[in-house]
Amino acid sequence: MKKIIALAAVATVATFSVPAAFAETSQSVREVTEEAAPVAKLNAGQMLYSNGARLAPIYRVNAEGNPQIILSGKLVTVPASTISSVGGKVTTSLTKKEVASAK
The missing domain is CATH 1.20.5 (Single alpha-helices involved in coiled-coils or other helix-helix interfaces)
Structure with a gap:
């Protein structure tokens, strides 16, 4: 017991x-x-990468801090929450296809 x-x-x-x-x-x-995954400082002209490949240069950063790029002739806003600095490069966790379908 x-x-x-x-x-x-x-x-x-x-x-x-x-x-x-x-x-x-x-x-x-x-x-x-x-x-x-440090937060990247975003400035117009910086190259945005996705999966290690160049996506597009940042056209501008909107008031909310989201980078905007021109992809296939369309202005696309990439959510800042998906952005990080990887190897000194501004990188999004989204794929090119996901970015292209963003608004």
């Missing part, structure tokens, strides 16, 4: 300490992610 009580006590303590371990892990992951 004493073994069961001891086992129940250990299980109870483990149950309450596990969420704290997960909180520390997700905080660490968040910090690493923020460091790995």
Whole structure:
């Protein structure tokens, strides 16, 4: 009987300490992610890349901070939330097809 009580006590303590371990892990992951994908400074004339390939030069940056490019003769706004700096290049996480279908 004493073994069961001891086992129940250990299980109870483990149950309450596990969420704290997960909180520390997700905080660490968040910090690493923020460091790995720095926000790029956007200026007109900078080349915008997608999947390592040149997409188009940034035509302008609108008031919300979204870069706008001219792609296939059409002014396209790329969401700033998809922009990061990869190897010193302004890169979007969207594919060329996704950017072309954006408004």
